[in-house]
Amino acid sequence: MTEASAFDPATATIAIVTYNRSHLLTRLLDSLVEMDPKPGHVVIVDNASTDDTTDVVESYRDRVGTEIVYRRLDTNTGGSGGFSEGMRVAYELGSTWMWLMDDDVEVLPDGLARMGHWAPRFKSIQGRRYDYDGSPFYWQYRVAESMAIPIPFAPAGFDESGFKAMNSGCFEGMFIHRDIVARIGLPDPRFFIYWDDQLYGWLASRITASVIVDEFVLRRTREIKQHDFGVRHMNASSNAYRYYIMRNRAIIKRYYRAKGVYNPVMFGLGTALTFGKELIRLVLVERTVRGTSHLLRGLRDGRAIARDAAWQPMPALAA
Incomplete structure (x- = not known):
């Protein structure tokens, strides 16, 4: 895609939400140190952690290679409130692209470049991620709109285009353009947790072509019972x-x-x-x-x- 050179990594902001998981946040920040290229900013929203999260963040200010903006909230607003605040800060920083993620992932070294490859074509993009065991993680990228629930058996494979249309969203890797954020507003903090990202992705898909792309950009670092x-x-x-x-x-x-x-x-x-x-x-x-x-x-x-x-x-x- 020759147009990919139009993407400027400095116009992107990674927005991270964390809460009492400094050991996981450390792994994520380690991965940002290794990233190439790097974003213009890294926004870290701390949901009033009581562990050593603040000290961990401060220890990385001179190591990540880009500006860290740290927001420690007075109360735990849940993932929904955290992502709403993270996107607000990124938007006010003038970011063109906002890449959202929890603290229990790490970014692959060329992750931002892979997402930027699609930036000239789409404004609401979801990359792929590896699960804790290294296997490809399946994310339910389509919702049955009338019922507002995910379709669990939407096809997992990609054709030669390298992307599939989606009408959902996931804050573990959502890559979204400020023009879309301006039109639909910030994520709704009233959810606290759950359904917030699905709804936000659905709102985005109503005004732009939203896609999941065949690019592995994240790896989950927390094992979940399944x-x-x-x-x-x-x-x-x-x-x-x-x-x-x-x-x-x-x-x-x-x-x-x-x-x-x-x-x-x-x-x-x-x-x-x-x-x-x-x-x-x-x-x-x-x-x-x-x-x-x-x-x-x-x-x-x-x-x-x-x-x-x-x-x-x-x-x-x-x-």
């Missing part, structure tokens, strides 16, 4: 995740209503399937049925969000 179904894995979860998985369906519903795509029957089916999937996760992955109450509590609290007359989607950043 159940292997042969063609797909199912990860372990937590009571907090179970609560927000169900509560945040109401936030998606509010966005769907605002965008004029809400179908109560199909969306309700998606919510029921989500509830069923989480029950299966409890039984097969975590070998328990305890945790169901958190799913039910999430549904209950979601009803208050659905009825809130003052609720509004996140505003655009530019007219």
